[in-house]
Amino acid sequence: MINIKIKKPIEPILIGKVGKSYGILGWMNVFSFTEKEENIFTYIPWFFLKEKIFTQVQVKNWKRYKKNFIIYIDTISDRSTAKKFTNSNIIISRHQLPLLQNNEYYWNDIISYKVFNINKIYLGIVIDLIRTKDNDILVVRHVFKKLKKNIFIPFIEQTIIQKIDSKYKYIIVRWN
Structure with missing residues (x-):
């Protein structure tokens, strides 16, 4: 099996935003822009976009926290690394979205x-x-x-x- 890592999304779509870090173990607050907020976790992989640089991330764990979510990324294990992604946009490739019927639109x-x-x-x-x-x-x-x-x-x-x-x-x- 060939494992190809994509460096940036194809036809980027904004689906959320990263908030401030949470705790000392690298968890981050996330704000979902999807209609059903939990659906943000069905679109994998994610890319964080900050200062015109895309970083592909893999969500290892997530949970509801107050009105939003907190997430744990597999490559981030401390607060200082998590802080680097504060205010990043969460981007996916357009092809990850479900196909639309006639007269439907995003x-x-x-x-x-x-x-x-x-x-x-x-x-x-x-x-x-x-x-x-x-x-x-x-x-x-x-x-x-x-x-x-x-x-x-x-x-x-x-x-x-x-x-x-x-x-x-x-x-x-x-x-x-």
Whole structure:
């Protein structure tokens, strides 16, 4: 059997972030960005990305801690080594994600989609999505860049979000 170590992910996808170290044995806090938080552990291998450098890691153990998780990486056994990865992004290769059905999409796919209201007026381009307790928020860079204000549109499908077209990369919203 050939064991090939990948140096960096193919089509990188952000799925979480490393927090501060936990304890003296190299455990680290982790914040999951996956819809079901525990799913972050189904996507292996992980890469830590910090200062444009990818480091492939293998999670040896993990447990729920307060509202997030703590993890133990097989090559990190002390607090000072763990601290080096604080604030690293957790990245995977896109091919690790489940295949989508028609009319399904991942959040990072709709970044850069054009946004139009139901009157076909161009509002701007999607630059981010924010998860909140009540509903998610679509962050759109306003068409008039001089305003330097983003538009925050509640991501409520069929009420405000009327259509997401993955083929032509646009979103229709009920918004003025």
